[in-house]
Amino acid sequence: MSTSGTDRSDRILTVPNVLSVLRLLLIPLFLYLLLEREADGWALAVLLVSGATDWLDGKLARALDQSSRLGALLDPFVDRLSVVTTLLAFSLRGIIPWWVTAILIGRDLILAGTILVYRRRGLPPPDVIYLGKAATFVIMIALPVLLGATGDSQVAEVLSPIGHALLLWGTALYVWTGILYTYKAVLVGATVPVSDRAAHDA
Template sequence: MSSVDGGTALSGRIMTVPNFLSVVRLLGVPLFVYLLLVTHSDGWALAILIISGFTDWLDGKLARVLDQSSKLGALLDPFVDRLYVVTTLVAFVVRGFIPWWVAAILIGRDAVLALTLVVYRRRGLPPPEVMYLGKGATFLLMFALPMILAAHGDWSIATVAWPLGSALLIWGTVLYVWTGLLYAMNAVSVVRTVPARGSAGNEREAR
């Protein structure tokens, strides 16, 4: 993935191979929705999910090997990850593949964390660095969702895909929620220790 450790400087480059792969993945989202919900071409939809997961791994690998980590990639890559997860969850609920409350938990986690970004913005801080534990949770979900889709197909792997996909979804959900709590706790710590822009000046005027 295009995000890197905080100790590594990010360039301002836009035209990089990892960013190109992220854009390709982004363009695949509406195609996936069309295949799954409109034409019910589950096999092709499954192929899109698998390709997305592979390119998600590949763009991070290339960012390190080619030294093409960028500020755009650090934002675009996790955005596309979350978009795929949210879109797939909603589509699966519509098709009846998973219970609605599972999707609600996972999407709710991202909605809450999106609100915490206001905390960093008001203090002139960049968004928090992506936790590897959080990337692991996303990785589990990106494997679980294709398995669940495969379990509803008319092919030999369906009987194996369902228990495996369900197990990965459970573990991915638990880890996803746990890392969400860690991100939220970090935001609370920032609120307590870093004053918002303008607040220090207002305090001096009040004195």
């Protein structure tokens, strides 16, 4: 008997969801290796595996037709948690400056607040800006490059300027797209009335 799209959307045990849970479990291991043991090579390996599973779960969800409601919530949650913990850990180790971490996390907190503007008007969240995806991608490349730049080897000397350039470029794009998202939310707030249901709940 075939499974309907609705039934599939309620599934929990799927390959993409397993990969998301694996990524979640890798976070404390990464923090232990980076902060407690300062085993940068192993921490880098865990970071790369985490990035690979992040790429794979989206691909497999589409290829295997295993998109699910749980995955739609779990995947972005793990993504954000992974990014935040990695940034904080890197700053604690002195790999990246605290002001970069504050800007990147602060941008996400501000945008999380703008979602309320759309919800109060009964609207879905705004479409993802392609430049925002590019900014995230650049930052996700910069972090392992910077981790690979720790130490005193010749490889580290080569990777360090590349990693810092990628980090600064990605941060600039991240801030710019944050401004664009915020501007969109301000326009919606100024032009679209609050839905009757939201007004009643308030």
